[in-house]
Amino acid sequence: MTTALLLIAAMCLDAALGEPDWLWSRIRHPAVLIGTCIGWLDQRLNRGSGKRVKGTAVLALLIICGWGIGALLAQLGPIVEILVCAILLAQKSLVTHVRDVANGLQISLEEGRGRVAMIVSRDTRAMSQPQVARSAIESAAENLSDGVIAPAFWFLLGGLPGILIYKAVNTADSMIGYRSEKYASFGWAAARCDDLLNLIPARLTCVMIMSLSSTWSRWREIVADARRHISPNAGWPEAAMARALGIALAGPRSYDGTMRDLAWVNGDAQREIGPHEVFRACTMLWQVWGLALGALSVWVGITLIF
Numbered sequence: 001m002t003t004a005l006l007l008i009a010a011m012c013l014d015a016a017l018g019e020p021d022w023l024w025s026r027i028r029h030p031a032v033l034i035g036t037c038i039g040w041l042d043q044r045l046n047r048g049s050g051k052r053v054k055g056t057a058v059l060a061l062l063i064i065c066g067w068g069i070g071a072l073l074a075q076l077g078p079i080v081e082i083l084v085c086a087i088l089l090a091q092k093s094l095v096t097h098v099r100d101v102a103n104g105l106q107i108s109l110e111e112g113r114g115r116v117a118m119i120v121s122r123d124t125r126a127m128s129q130p131q132v133a134r135s136a137i138e139s140a141a142e143n144l145s146d147g148v149i150a151p152a153f154w155f156l157l158g159g160l161p162g163i164l165i166y167k168a169v170n171t172a173d174s175m176i177g178y179r180s181e182k183y184a185s186f187g188w189a190a191a192r193c194d195d196l197l198n199l200i201p202a203r204l205t206c207v208m209i210m211s212l213s214s215t216w217s218r219w220r221e222i223v224a225d226a227r228r229h230i231s232p233n234a235g236w237p238e239a240a241m242a243r244a245l246g247i248a249l250a251g252p253r254s255y256d257g258t259m260r261d262l263a264w265v266n267g268d269a270q271r272e273i274g275p276h277e278v279f280r281a282c283t284m285l286w287q288v289w290g291l292a293l294g295a296l297s298v299w300v301g302i303t304l305i306f
Contacts, residue, residue, distance in 0.1 A: 001078045004300050007155055010085035011293055018092030030087060034171045038062070042176055042186070051185035055176070059189040062168040070161030085155050088167050090147035094140065095285050101136035102278035105129060112275075119143075123254040133273045134249050137281045141205075141241040141249075142234040144285055146170060149208075150201035152292065169193050195232050202233035206240040208288045213244035221266070228263045235265065242266035245280055247273050 019029070028036075038058070045054040073080055097119050105112035112132045117124040119139045127135070150170070155163035169190060176183045177191035206226070210216055222239040229235025229250070242249045242265045250265040 002300065002303065003156055003159055004296050004303070006078055006081050007085065007152055008293060008296050008300065009082045010089060010155070011091070011152065011289070011296075013082060013086040014089040014091050015289065016092075017086070018096060019087075019090075030084075031167060031171055034062075034168050035175060038172050038175050046176070046182070046186040052188050055186040056189040058186075059169070059172065059193055062172055063165050066165035066168040067161040070159065070164040074160045081160055084160055085151075085163060088151050088155075088163050090143065090151075091285070091289050094143050094147055095282050098136050098140045098278060098285070099282050101132065102275035102282070105132060105275040105278070121255070123257065126254075129274050130272055131253070133275065133278050134247075134251070135253075136278050137241060137245070137247070137273075138234075138238055138249050140278075140281045140285055141209075141237040142231075144288060145198065145202045145205040145233065145237045148289065149205045149292065150198055153201045153204065154197065156296075166197055169197055198233040202236045205288065206236035208291050209237060209240035209244050209284065212284065212287050212291060213240075215240065215243040218243050225263075225265045229265070230262060239265050241281065241284065242269065244284055245277055246270060247277055 041058050041061075045051075045058060073084055097115075101112055101115045101119070104115035109129055109132070112129065113124045113127050116127070116132045116135050116139075120135045122135065124132070124135070151163050151166055154166040158165070172190035173187070173194035176187035177194060178184075178187060179191075206222065210219070210222070215222070222236070222243060225239040225242070226235035229238065238249055246269055248264055248266050248269045248271045250262055251267070251271075252259060252261050254260070
């Protein structure tokens, strides 16, 4: 079986089953295992001098282990490849978490705050309804790239070693890739590597959203907003999603009790949003997934013919 055909099967399996509680309540998810390893290394190495060198060594170890484990698992056959790839994709779980926020907002603002707190790191206790909705949609756009398109992209290019390396680096970035005093040096390599691995997938996600929403005429605005974003990659899908939904995203928000005056994305658009716009974002998540699946199917068809 070709890698593209394996990916199609994995995407369908993930879309159908997601992350079943009956399984992951009994065994540890691979992402959790990766995170445990990174946490262990963080506790033992993120101290004293030479933090950047130590952090780079941690990154190198993660890459080597990802490649080795992926190559070993690939030898077990296509069924194992499909299962592992499906586990490392996050389409259904992403849509579920984002939709939960919309459902929560329909119950009460407090319920919406509680549910969005499960998917974002910013302060949520004093959020208004538009802030909760924006947070959910921003998370949807960013994680569509990080959790679906990027791992699929690296599986397509590198098989199981490719997707495992990506997942290890992305998990490291989420844990130690901060610009804080504690991680500025130790997490530097993980953050830079994650930026590099997401460079193409983030822009690809942006293009897919634009294609589905017919917003090509606003390309210059999207590029401008993406370049102003605090992340070199997250701004691309966010800027495209904002235009696709006709809403403003980003803007000021609080982290650890400190308000940060961040730039708006599509700032002149509608800011008073709620669960309706979050549901629309979930629809876009599935449309992008469908476009990716369709493109892969066409590619497989062409390769079979020729």
